[in-house]
Amino acid sequence: VVKRGVVRVVTPGTAIDSSMFSDASNNYLMAVAGREVGKSGKSGEKEMEFGISFLDISTGEFLTTQFTDSENFDKLLSELARMHPAECILPPSLYGNSELTGRLREQTIVQEFTPEVFGIEDAGEKLKTHFGVATLEGMGCEKLEFAVYSAWAALEYAKTTQMRDLSHINTLRTYSNTEFMVLDSITLRNLEIVKNVRDEGDENSLYRTLNCTKTPMGNRTLKKWLLKPLLSVEKINLRLNAVEELAEDSLLRYDIRDWLSDVRDIERLVGRIVYGNASARDLVALKKSLDVVPPLRDSLLEKARFEMLKEIAEGLASFSELEELAEMIEIAIVDEPPISVREGGMIKPGYSAELDEFRDISSNSKQWIAAFQQKERERSGIKSLKVGYNKVFGYYIEVTHANSSQVPEDYIRKQTMANAERFFTPELKEKESLILTANEKAVALEYEIFAEITRTLSARSRELQETAERIGTLDVLASLAEAAENNNYTRPQLTEDCKILIRDGRHPVVESTVSGGFVPNDTEMDCKENQFLLVTGPNMAGKSTYMRQTALVAIMAQVGSFVPASYASVGIIDQVFTRIGAFDDLASGQSTFMVEMVELANILNNASPKSLVLLDEIGRGTSTYDGYSIAKAVVEFLHNRGKVGVRALFATHYHQLTALEEKLKRLKNYHIAVKEDGHELVFLRKIVSGATDRSYGIHVARLAGVPEKVIGRANEILKELERENVLEEAEE
């Protein structure tokens, strides 16, 4: 008796019979996970954090991503439109959102699915088990909780409906869909974009090299641009046009940067004004910052030729109350006000008649007291009689003990000192009260005036912040122009193809620190014959610097900066991947090689035809044969990835890999030239086409003082190996 049961459930997203869908396109199951994550600062709108996955069980293709979306689900819906899934599954929490479900249903079939998974961590563990991996880092989604959750939901739904093994789904690719080049934390570190590796400071970083900004807004904006280079040729050219204009018109640039020197941190000043903890000094700083806007604006309105500078000028001009607000501060607040807003001294005379009157009373008191003292001296006949003041007792009349007999009867004793006695009269006390009250009232009125001014400014906080933003952008553009002029950079060309052509490229940071002049090098990459550059050469010769400078020139170009080269053309890069350097960590116990492999896996899983990959010494952390096998398989994989391959710079000590040039048509060999000069090795630091003949390791050993006997024997062994040329022939 055979027990019958459901063998398979066919759903639109999990169909595998080709009859059910076109061969020309994928048949995706889409899974969504997500949560509301609070409101965005500016608009006050709700924000959603979504993880979505697309699984094609017919091909095994499996993609995931995670992003922040608006409350209208703009990005989610555009991904849906782009990918055309046959079916979309949602967890109950999202399925209950009728607006979301409704919008999704316009384009696809929507199902509720309750995966039996207890929390995100569990999903990650189950995915790892499925793929037989120790970490999801190699797939690039270890830290994307909703991406992981959606991927697991998709896989589980497929399993539930298919009721069979899904082992052909053996990899998961994390992609990101943005308008910016992706620079992950590893790449930011390896290329030292905003921090150096040594102490995490900004010395020797690209940021420090390019930073000629004059304002805090400019400084912050430059950092943002460097962390998020653009992908749109058009938008990059807008920036480059502005930079070029400012680079060429050095008078205009000089003026702008001179004006910007007077600008304080408007963003933070306005922040303090809005949150009610600004001081009068902050208002003066704001006023001084606003003072430079009119000349800046007028100068730009007159001279700017290109769109971006024009837009900045027009934007600045659109804030019509700007001069009014600056004048308001100018009229009201003294030039150097005190720190405290509760002790007076902030408001200029002439601003408020009432305040002036209070102040009169207060300041005339000196005169009155002098007159009173004179009067009392005459009345009592005591020439040494003095009127004084202290905080505890207020005003008093002081008479020395010697004169105490002459004290008028109406004096009231207040205090006896060693040499004198202190008295007061009702008249003095009355005046005292008037003086002190006037002071108090003046201080209170000053604060009221100050608060009124900050309220007026607060009401214009949006325009003020926009002005700050425009000044920041202008500052970065002027800074990039200044850096371009100072460092002899040239304007790069940006293209939609995949060529990278650099003539006389330099490493922007190293060129300024290296002694004896930096040796420029060319780079020539495309998707045909020069897609994969295999670089060999001895240690210390500059392989790493060369690879890094190529990536840095491309990143600078996409930031909108001029670049250190005599000519550069960059085909837009969507992500720079790097696997460089080994950082042994004895204490943590994690093997260098595992780290290397996880970083490599991430690259292999996620690099696209538009990416640029830098790989340094892949496979060095394991045995020779293993490492060589992995390195060779990686070269072949990247070269052939998705049939069109990936642009890559690959430095290696496995010189035998250079033989691949014969077999892989888009791979080219390069090496760094070295001259032997007697005992010395001279590193020419020039990249040269073709494979290198020697690695000079034994030479370095000799320079380090390794005994001659060892050197001689090592050379013998090497000659044997080279005669046999074993690794290279192994596969012939």
Add this chain to the structure above:
Amino acid sequence: VVKRGVVRVVTPGTAIDSSMFSDASNNYLMAVAGREVGKSGKSGEKEMEFGISFLDISTGEFLTTQFTDSENFDKLLSELARMHPAECILPPSLYGNSELTGRLREQTIVQEFTPEVFGIEDAGEKLKTHFGVATLEGMGCEKLEFAVYSAWAALEYAKTTQMRDLSHINTLRTYSNTEFMVLDSITLRNLEIVKNVRDEGDENSLYRTLNCTKTPMGNRTLKKWLLKPLLSVEKINLRLNAVEELAEDSLLRYDIRDWLSDVRDIERLVGRIVYGNASARDLVALKKSLDVVPPLRDSLLEKARFEMLKEIAEGLASFSELEELAEMIEIAIVDEPPISVREGGMIKPGYSAELDEFRDISSNSKQWIAAFQQKERERSGIKSLKVGYNKVFGYYIEVTHANSSQVPEDYIRKQTMANAERFFTPELKEKESLILTANEKAVALEYEIFAEITRTLSARSRELQETAERIGTLDVLASLAEAAENNNYTRPQLTEDCKILIRDGRHPVVESTVSGGFVPNDTEMDCKENQFLLVTGPNMAGKSTYMRQTALVAIMAQVGSFVPASYASVGIIDQVFTRIGAFDDLASGQSTFMVEMVELANILNNASPKSLVLLDEIGRGTSTYDGYSIAKAVVEFLHNRGKVGVRALFATHYHQLTALEEKLKRLKNYHIAVKEDGHELVFLRKIVSGATDRSYGIHVARLAGVPEKVIGRANEILKELERENVLEEAEE
């Protein structure tokens, strides 16, 4: 016409004709450089810093060393006696020292030689040029200025007399002649003896693991012992006997450690006493520390069986005044004195009659004042009359305004307050002066007594310091015993041969931090069949830990500590050399490989038959062929060094090196066992005899998430390579 000239000068130290000297021994030229470096702390004797070199131009052997010597040149003369040079050259500065020259002349021929060298730096440069190296680090004498100077003088003298090329002199060996095992800074770092690599703190260091000391002296002494393990089996056994005794007699150990808990930093306390900046609290601390000596001493005198503990007991007993000094402090100083020594309150009542009298006056004042107040109340009839004191005006009589009419006539007004007036009488002022003077005098007398006591203690500073030293030594011995008991260590055997036998050895630090239990391993080394252990195995399997634990067990044994093993026998090691781990330093620009080679060169040049060498992944930093060639040449060199070879642990990824077992008779292959369990790699962490068959690099890549396609291809390539087994056969 042939111009005749001197072709060669024959001197005793530069002879090369074998007829001139015996074949059985070297014919050394000795060169000395040096300078007086000030006086030693204890003896007040002058100290000399000497660099000496021995050059045998017949064989090319060239040795150098540097050391600090006494004003009697003890070490210099013992080196002279040991090496029997045929000739000794001195620079003019030393040649002029007739005592030195006289002593040298008793044993060899002494010549003055003025090398034309301008300073030490020049000598270093000339040596580098001669050897064709970029640094002298690889020879181990980069920082030994006198050694370098003497080496260059020897070479120059040889050149001057030989008038020909001396290129056969191609290496310089730095040796050190001491009673301690040499642990250089690289080895201290790699083995984490007193600091960890991660943050240079002492966490996870051997020092932290072993430190159960109770006193600051013990703490410092333990560190010193760890930095300087002993070479003499006899001296080590003295320590081990004491440790064993204390480990076995846990009651005695418990008592000793309990007493030691009360001991403060006697060394520093005595230092402050001698330099005159001790406080009375320091004396109390010293007294409390000294109090534990008698019970400690008596207990040891009664129970100690072995020499070292007996010596400590007798040493402590030899300080006969100890109890007297403690009693002196006890009698004089109060239990909790103030910090200041100038404000009184330090000396106990009854110690000085004069002091007691001054104090009486001062303390009786309260009574007197109370009586005075009562008397004045009665006299004036003012019940609220009070006698008070303040710092500015001294003692006063206070009467409220309400009672001012009743104030007696002899009262003198001093101050008027809000509610009262203050007065004094001549009687009150007189008493005041007496009270205040008595106080001053008491304070001055207290300081005098305190100073007298510190003078008495100062006169016994030598005995006190010796006591501190003995307590420190006892503390370390008890600490080692405690650590041995807590961690289940066993007593090692020390031998003069070159065997290292460890059963169930553990890494003392890792065993306490690893979760899931540490897997013990055996080590078996000798100078016959097991001198050179070649260790293969995958990453993360524990090769490094195994190598380190072997060295650490040996170091602990020579320190006099019990060791983490079930049995251990260690043939005395004169120096542990390590070359482990790569620390890429992108910023400094120095290549990892150059660093690796310099460290390697130092090992190859300086390892002796009594050394232990740990080498991890030599050659990884250069190309495959180069690296393999260097690694293989290094194995051969160390195996055959000085015909007897060097004990070494050599971990490598070049699995092909395991074939050397066939050729090198003292080399043995080992690997670390790994079990494959489906997708998982299980590291058994057990060292096993024989070569490993796999390195699992590709397996790790799979675990890291490298795509299946790459893994599959890498396996294919690997199989090809293994089939050809190319590196191994290259030389057949």
